[in-house]
Amino acid sequence: MISGFENITMATILLIIVAGFAAGWIDAVVGGGGLIQLPVMLMIPGITPVQALATNKMGSIFGTATSSVTYYRRVKPDLRTALPMAGVALLGSVGGAVVAASLPGSVFKPIIVVALVAVLLFTAFKPSMGELTALRHSGRKHYFVAACIGGLIGFYDGLIGPGTGSFLVIAMVSLMGYAFLEASAKAKIVNLATNAGALMFFLPHGSLLWGIGLILGGANMAGGYLGARMAVKQGSKFIRVVFLVVVGVLIIKLGIDVVNENVLHR
Secondary structure: OOOOOOOOOHHHHHHHHHHHHHHHHHHHHOOOOHHHHHHHHOOOOOOOHHHHHHHHHHHHHHHHHHHHHHHHHHHOOOHHHHHHHHHHHHHHHHHHHHHHOOOOHHHOHHHHHHHHHHHHHHHHOOOOOOOOOOOOOOHHHHHHHHHHHHHHHHHHHHHOOOOHHHHHHHHHHHHHOOOHHHHHHHHHHHHHHHHHHHHHHHHHHOOOOHHHHHHHHHHHHHHHHHHHHHHHHHOHHHHHHHHHHHHHHHHHHHHHHHHHHHHHOO
């Protein structure tokens, strides 16, 4: 069992704790905490990209579990939709991780950037969207749409990852008609499943740094708990604002990645 503490300084451990807390808070509100957490993991001396991804998922699963329980106790999301959606998302995440082992995520990044820009503009110019729950579908169609969202975004999480929670929230708001608060509550349950799916793929490969992962998980739990409580207290308008900020940062991050990768391949 590898702890990850072999070549690490106290300053790096403190940075991991701060990043884990901030990522847990952002993930609990609207998703996208990996924008902070994963880059910090990649700064650890001697760590491989696979170890960083696996340990990042381990830390995140503590945070998403905590925020899921907090949301459930305070918002009471409909588990008849969330649990089947989470099950399909878990399978999608495993499939995405398998594909990621042979196909670089950079192939999809330009498409993701375009999709995020469309989502940002759509949300910004429809200020009333997501204020109240007004479901667009009923009966079997409702569950079918939920399963499709869970499967596709779960696959994306296993394949690339950044912004999974944000994609879940906007899909449930725009395609299913949920308010931002209820969408965030359900997104945490689904995101918990996608993290678990990715871990199921990474565990047999021995890629986890258990010591660092536990510290990251503890910080993520604290951030996730406080973020979920703040989101519940402030409501859908607050979540919408945070959503726009996180998506904007995600567009910049992935856009820079695309530009850098194109420059390197010339």
